[in-house]
Amino acid sequence: MKRAVFGFVLAMSVGISGAWALGIPQIQHLSKEDFLAQAFADEPGWKMLRLNRDLKKQIKEILSHPYPAGRIRYWYQGTRTAWIIDEIGKDQPITMGVVVENDAIVDIKILVYREERGGEVHEEYFTRQFANVRLQGEGLSKSIDGITGATLSVNAVTKVAELALVLHRLVQPDQVAQH
Structure with missing residues (x-):
């Protein structure tokens, strides 16, 4: 009985399709709207960044696999x-x-987590490590501490x-003219 009640509560809180589709757990920590409200003082504008061949290659080097889409949506206000x-x-x-603002990470949030393990990456003790991190060489300016059992999520x-830091640089007004 407790299991059935838990399943119903889970389904209502994250949506039936998200909770039971293929048996994959799904935990929504923050909605897109709430994330954007926290990120910007006022309603931000948004644009789509088209991924040309060179950018797709750069993204593949970062992610270690091709990005599945030809565009990425982003929101902006001033230089943020x-x-x-x-x-x-x-x-x-x-x-x-x-x-991202001034070429540094201001905040990073896990909006939806779908793995069975490693969900600690949404905790503030982990995400605050990224505050003020910048690009340096071919990586980040700071090494990020891992979480036992969550290596792939980290x-x-x-x-x-x-x-995000690479893409941010590309869409800044002083960089757009160069690309």
Whole structure:
């Protein structure tokens, strides 16, 4: 009986399709709307960044696999951008939101977590490591501490952080004229 009640509560909180589709767990930590409200003081604008051949190659180097789409949506206000990107943890996509300003990460949030293990990556003790991280050479300016049992999820978050920093640079007004 307790299991049935838990299943019903889970289905109502994350949606039936998300809770039981293929038996994949899905935990929504933050909605897209709430993430954007936290990221920006006012309603942000949004644009689509088209991924040309060179950018797709660069993204593939960061993620270690091709990005599945030809465009990435981002939100902006002034020099601040926000990116919502899915990346595979162990087996399933993790939906992440990254806020970037002045070429540094302001915040990173796990919006939806779909893996059975490694969900600690949504905790503030982990995500705050990314605050003020920048690109340095071919990676991040700071090494990120892992979480026991969550190596693949930690790697996914780290890759998305680097990707958001690269994409942010591309859409800044002083960089757009060069690309």
